[in-house]
Amino acid sequence: MPKKILSVDDSKTVRLIVRKAMKPYDMIVCEAQNGEEGLAVARAEKPDLILLDVTMPVMDGVEMLTRLKADPELKQIPVMMLTAEAGRENILKIAKIGVRDYIVKPFTEQVLVEKLSRIMTLTPAAAAGAAAPAAGGAPTGRTVFIVEDKPAIVQAVTETVKNSAWTWKHFTTSAEAFQAAEKTPPAAVVVSLSLPEGAAIDLLRSFRGRPALAATPFVGLAVKTASEDIQRAQESGFAGVSSKPIDAADLEAKLRRALKLEGVFRAAELTKDHMLVRISEEMTSAQLDVAMAQVMEKVTEAADSGLGLAVFDLTAVKTFTVEILKFLISATRKCEDLGMRCVLLGTSELAAAARTFDESKDWTFHAKLESAMATA
Amino acid sequence: MSDTALPAAPEALLAEMMIDAVEKVFGTMVRRKANLIRQFVSTRDHSHAPDLEGTDISVVVGTVGFIGKINGVIYLYLPEKLATRLACDMLGLEPSDLGDGDAETVNDAIGELTNMIVGTFKNQLCDRGLDCHLTIPSILRGSHFKVQPVANALRSVFEFETTDQRFLADVLIDPSHTTL
Numbered sequence: 001m002p003k004k005i006l007s008v009d010d011s012k013t014v015r016l017i018v019r020k021a022m023k024p025y026d027m028i029v030c031e032a033q034n035g036e037e038g039l040a041v042a043r044a045e046k047p048d049l050i051l052l053d054v055t056m057p058v059m060d061g062v063e064m065l066t067r068l069k070a071d072p073e074l075k076q077i078p079v080m081m082l083t084a085e086a087g088r089e090n091i092l093k094i095a096k097i098g099v100r101d102y103i104v105k106p107f108t109e110q111v112l113v114e115k116l117s118r119i120m121t122l123t124p125a126a127a128a129g130a131a132a133p134a135a136g137g138a139p140t141g142r143t144v145f146i147v148e149d150k151p152a153i154v155q156a157v158t159e160t161v162k163n164s165a166w167t168w169k170h171f172t173t174s175a176e177a178f179q180a181a182e183k184t185p186p187a188a189v190v191v192s193l194s195l196p197e198g199a200a201i202d203l204l205r206s207f208r209g210r211p212a213l214a215a216t217p218f219v220g221l222a223v224k225t226a227s228e229d230i231q232r233a234q235e236s237g238f239a240g241v242s243s244k245p246i247d248a249a250d251l252e253a254k255l256r257r258a259l260k261l262e263g264v265f266r267a268a269e270l271t272k273d274h275m276l277v278r279i280s281e282e283m284t285s286a287q288l289d290v291a292m293a294q295v296m297e298k299v300t301e302a303a304d305s306g307l308g309l310a311v312f313d314l315t316a317v318k319t320f321t322v323e324i325l326k327f328l329i330s331a332t333r334k335c336e337d338l339g340m341r342c343v344l345l346g347t348s349e350l351a352a353a354a355r356t357f358d359e360s361k362d363w364t365f366h367a368k369l370e371s372a373m374a375t376a
Numbered sequence: 377m378s379d380t381a382l383p384a385a386p387e388a389l390l391a392e393m394m395i396d397a398v399e400k401v402f403g404t405m406v407r408r409k410a411n412l413i414r415q416f417v418s419t420r421d422h423s424h425a426p427d428l429e430g431t432d433i434s435v436v437v438g439t440v441g442f443i444g445k446i447n448g449v450i451y452l453y454l455p456e457k458l459a460t461r462l463a464c465d466m467l468g469l470e471p472s473d474l475g476d477g478d479a480e481t482v483n484d485a486i487g488e489l490t491n492m493i494v495g496t497f498k499n500q501l502c503d504r505g506l507d508c509h510l511t512i513p514s515i516l517r518g519s520h521f522k523v524q525p526v527a528n529a530l531r532s533v534f535e536f537e538t539t540d541q542r543f544l545a546d547v548l549i550d551p552s553h554t555t556l
Contacts, residue, residue, distance in 0.1 A: 011488040016467055055510045084495025087502020105492045106404035210468050214407050
């Protein structure tokens with residue numbers, strides 16, 4: 001059954017951004033333009049959460065919040081403020097009335113999703129399941145688009161660069177690639193700089209114009225003599241250009257660098273008595289996806305080898321993010337499905353941060369491997 | 377004086393806060409860099425304040441005020457073409473996605489963009505003890521016009537450039553509640 005949130009904001013723009021951010025999830029978004037409408041919709045729809053602005057005509061957010069908390073039928077609905085009003089005194093005043101969290105405008109869709117996922121489970125919509133990771137869901141974002149109109153080049157890329165954790169999806173035109181990216185964002189794009197009419201650079205610009213795609217790294221393919229194309233690509237923001245004929249090692253190295261994946265490919269390894277998974281500080285979602293792919297491969301090998309213990313070493317991690325939480329849920333579940341016991345290594349600060357999430361509030365982190373092994 | 381936490385000559389501080397607000401909101405909401413081209417500050421003579429080049433271009437002007445221990449209003453002057461581009465960036469659209477009747481969509485987006493810039497600016501005032509609240513955004517559209525400030529207002533005009541187009545942020549503060 002889909003979750004339901006109510007967005008109360010006098011700005012249609014903000015309501016549209018909220019709706020867009022929630023599109024990949026199994027979520028019904030109700031809307032209201034002011035506090036008065038908000039109360040009426042809240043009574044009719046009984047949302048699971050209310051996103052509330054402060055400055056609105058007719059009835060502002062503070063008054064709506066006050067009335068909501070005084071209503072026995074509505075007071076249990078968690079409220080998250082989403083507002084440009086954020087002086088310390090304003091926040092304290094609103095916090096006293098009772099809100100679960102506070103997002104200060106300007107805000108990104110990522111922050112909204114992350115904050116919401118701390119309060120409610122965001123389940124991917126059936127139709128967009130591959131595009132939106134949910135807590136405990138399968139890892140995503142390992143697809144790399146290759147946009148190239150010469151089949152021989154495509155074959156050379158997909159057959160020679162095949163030892164990586166990513167999978168290739170081929171398009172012959174930039175329009176097809178962009179259309180597909182809007183449905184399921186890729187981890188990276190490899191595009192031929194010799195596509196007609198500067199289509200490669202236009203494609204990059206189109207990606208940069210879409211918030212959900214703007215950070216996607218681009219790697220170009222060009223013959224060494226096409227120095228003007230290469231220079232233009234570098235000036236336009238390509239992360240790298242690999243030369244034709246395809247040099248698999250060079251292209252793979254440039255893709256890894258573009259995806260900031262250097263050093264990640266050994267995240268999981270087998271020792272004589274356990275499987276060790278190391279999570280380094282500030283790993284990106286893409287890096288965690290690759291680490292997850294490794295865990296999925298290694299865990300089967302570990303189970304076949306008779307190893308019964310998986311150690312997740314997070315001692316280098318200072319910030320416990322939603323992405324790390326999702327990674328750990330998926331990875332430990334996979335290990336446990338194969339009969340392996342999981343232990344976590346991390347600092348006391350990390351353990352405290354993990355306790356703020358419902359899913360990880362009961363997890364135990366050990367400071368050292370020795371104490372973890374003793375309990376295991 | 378004084379019930380405020382602004383320095384005796386607040387112009388430099390206010391300029392820093394305003395530039396920071398514009399850069400932060402543009403970077404977050406439209407993922408574009410806004411580069412400061414020049415700025416103008418005056419408490420009396422407003423005659424040399426910069427205008428957008430070409431008085432005949434259609435402009436969209438977002439306005440949000442702040443009221444409390446310090447009062448003021450900020451106008452964001454955007455050429456219509458830039459306003460449409462920024463609205464599309466906020467909503468993940470292309471200009472071609474908007475029809476002729478979509479001025480309301482652009483107005484709303486620019487109103488919200490202005491609201492966020494002024495909110496970021498005034499939250500810094502609040503944190504300095506100058507509690508104030510935002511007013512509801514409003515939008516003006518047209519050409520061949522500029523808002524005439526009251527004579528003694530502390531006025532700072534900032535000219536920025538983004539995507540090869542220029543826009544203005546015009547900050548007007550009532551000096552009666554400041555140390556001016």
